[in-house]
Amino acid sequence: MGLTSIKTxxxxxxxxxxxxxxxxxxxxxxxxxxxAHDAIKSMKIRGAPAIASLAxxxxxxxxxxALKAPADFVSSPGTVRDYVEPILAHLYTARPTAVNxxxxxxxxxxxxDASIAAGKTGHAICADLIAEAHRVxxxxxxxxxxxxxxxxxxxxxxxxxxxGTGNGxxxxxxxxxxxxxxxxxxxxxxLITYLHExxxxxxAYYTQTTPYHQGSRLTALELQTLxxxxxxxxxxxxxxxxxxxxxxxxxxxxxxxxxxxxTANKIGTxxxxxIAARHQIPFIVVAPIxxxxxxxxxxxxxxxxxRPAIEACLVRGALYPSEGETKQAVVMITPPGLEGIYNxxxxxxxxxxxxxxVTEKGVATKRPGELVFDLSSVV
Ligand SMILES: CSC[C@@H](O)[C@@H](O)C(=O)COP(=O)(O)O
Numbered sequence: 001m002g003l004t005s006i007k008t009x010x011x012x013x014x015x016x017x018x019x020x021x022x023x024x025x026x027x028x029x030x031x032x033x034x035x036a037h038d039a040i041k042s043m044k045i046r047g048a049p050a051i052a053s054l055a056x057x058x059x060x061x062x063x064x065x066a067l068k069a070p071a072d073f074v075s076s077p078g079t080v081r082d083y084v085e086p087i088l089a090h091l092y093t094a095r096p097t098a099v100n101x102x103x104x105x106x107x108x109x110x111x112x113d114a115s116i117a118a119g120k121t122g123h124a125i126c127a128d129l130i131a132e133a134h135r136v137x138x139x140x141x142x143x144x145x146x147x148x149x150x151x152x153x154x155x156x157x158x159x160x161x162x163x164g165t166g167n168g169x170x171x172x173x174x175x176x177x178x179x180x181x182x183x184x185x186x187x188x189x190x191l192i193t194y195l196h197e198x199x200x201x202x203x204a205y206y207t208q209t210t211p212y213h214q215g216s217r218l219t220a221l222e223l224q225t226l227x228x229x230x231x232x233x234x235x236x237x238x239x240x241x242x243x244x245x246x247x248x249x250x251x252x253x254x255x256x257x258x259x260x261x262x263t264a265n266k267i268g269t270x271x272x273x274x275i276a277a278r279h280q281i282p283f284i285v286v287a288p289i290x291x292x293x294x295x296x297x298x299x300x301x302x303x304x305x306x307r308p309a310i311e312a313c314l315v316r317g318a319l320y321p322s323e324g325e326t327k328q329a330v331v332m333i334t335p336p337g338l339e340g341i342y343n344x345x346x347x348x349x350x351x352x353x354x355x356x357x358v359t360e361k362g363v364a365t366k367r368p369g370e371l372v373f374d375l376s377s378v379v
Contacts, residue, residue, distance in 0.1 A: 001225075003180055003222055004179060004184070005050045005181070006183065007027065013061055014029050015028060015054060019316060022218070022221040023317065026319075032058075033062050033091065036059075036091065039054065041094045041095065046212075047181020048099070048100040048254070048256075048291060049144075049187070049290075049291075050180070050182055051094065052100035052101045053104075053136065053182075054137075059129075060130045060133035063126050064130055066083070074122035076122055077121075077122060080125045081116065084108075084112055088108055088109060091105055096305050097256055097302065097303060097304060098256065098291075099256040099292075114128075115129070140184065143288050144288070146360040147190065147191070147359055148185065148186070148286070150362055151284060152194040154356065155282070155284065156200050168200060168201055169195060169200055169248040170202050170248055171204055171250070172204075172206065172238070172247055173207075173215075173251050173252060174207050174215070174272055176209070176215065176218035177189045177219075177252070178222040179222065186253075188285075189253075191284070193228065203231055204231075206232055207237075207272070212311065216232055235271075242275055242276065243279075248281070249282045250273070250276045250281055251286060252265050252269050252286070253285070253286060256293050256302050259296060260299075260373060261354055261373030261375060262298050262302070262349070262372075263354060264347070265347070266346060267345060270349045273354065274353065283354050283355050284355060284358060286358045286359075294375075298372075300348075302348055304345070304346050305344070305345040306343060306344055309341035311343060317329030351373050361377070361379065362377060362378050363378070364377055
């Protein structure tokens with residue numbers, strides 16, 4: 001049984017505070033739009049699909065709660081629009097690179113437009129919006145299982161065709177793309193889980209993924225919980241791993257995939273792709289269709305989030321009691337007053353370095369001799 005990032009009970013939403021994992025499992029309640037926005041921005045919850053799910057659920061819960069109180073905003077379609085649009089616009093600003101968040105808010109705006117155009121009452125429009133918001137979160141697990149199976153079967157076959165091992169595959173991943181980063185099962189980590197469940201995995205390798213340590217804190221915990229044989233490496237050890245071990249594939253998630261296949265993902269993904277190409281190791285991106293942004297022609301159009309410099313200067317530890325309060329231990333790893341810190345949260349891997357892009361619809365590869373993808377078959 002995998003871990004959970006979001007729990008719901010009627011209008012009540014709780015998320016596991018990922019800033020405290022793996023030391024402490026603390027669920028925090030998200031009861032307002034501002035709390036959802038803050039949780040996403042401060043990375044208490046993170047991972048492109050999970051933040052879209054939380055935004056959609058917080059929106060549904062806000063609307064449902066507002067309807068239970070005397071609610072003037074439902075008096076007409078226009079007043080519903082005036083209430084809903086600023087909320088969606090605000091949620092959209094929480095993190096810029098992961099396009100799933102924008103896809104969710106755009107999808108809810110489309111529902112709003114369609115319900116208004118159909119001549120529905122304010123109450124009926126709100127009911128449509130709440131139902132659609134729940135669908136955004138609920139459909140994530142099913143599509144993750146589909147893409148994991150597509151990608152897993154494709155990889156096993158690809159390795160077989162190139163005369164690879166019969167003793168199971170060694171697969172490396174970056175960041176955390178499991179049930180903590182999604183509504184469940186995961187994308188790249190879902191593919192690894194699928195290989196394990198079907199007896200095709202030897203070992204999952206994963207990078208620590210500094211500075212937030214999604215690998216050493218979150219992927220480590222997920223793989224431990226799932227009892228999947230795994231080995232952690234520091235981010236600087238990817239080249240050494242490829243030189244000294246037989247790695248069959250690198251499998252990563254994505255925050256935004258441009259029309260030509262250029263892919264933004266966690267910082268360090270591009271490094272891994274360059275070294276994988278040097279070693280002719282297949283490099284596979286696994287992500288839902290909502291991560292593909294056909295409005296962006298190539299990677300140069302993807303906005304890259306810069307995180308606060310302080311996040312690159314510290315390591316978070318366990319909670320401890322202090323003068324009647326609970327605090328989180330923090331270890332500074334830089335000299336006091338250090339200036340000049342570069343901390344982009346994501347990098348872009350050019351399509352040229354990517355072997356396959358997998359969505360819930362199937363697997364896309366490049367035509368022989370082509371450097372970019374035609375993604376039309378998988379979106
Ligand atoms: C299924 S999660 C896919 C991506 O969102 C993941 O690889 C990633 O880059 C997460 O970044 P994060 O900054 O932790 O939200």
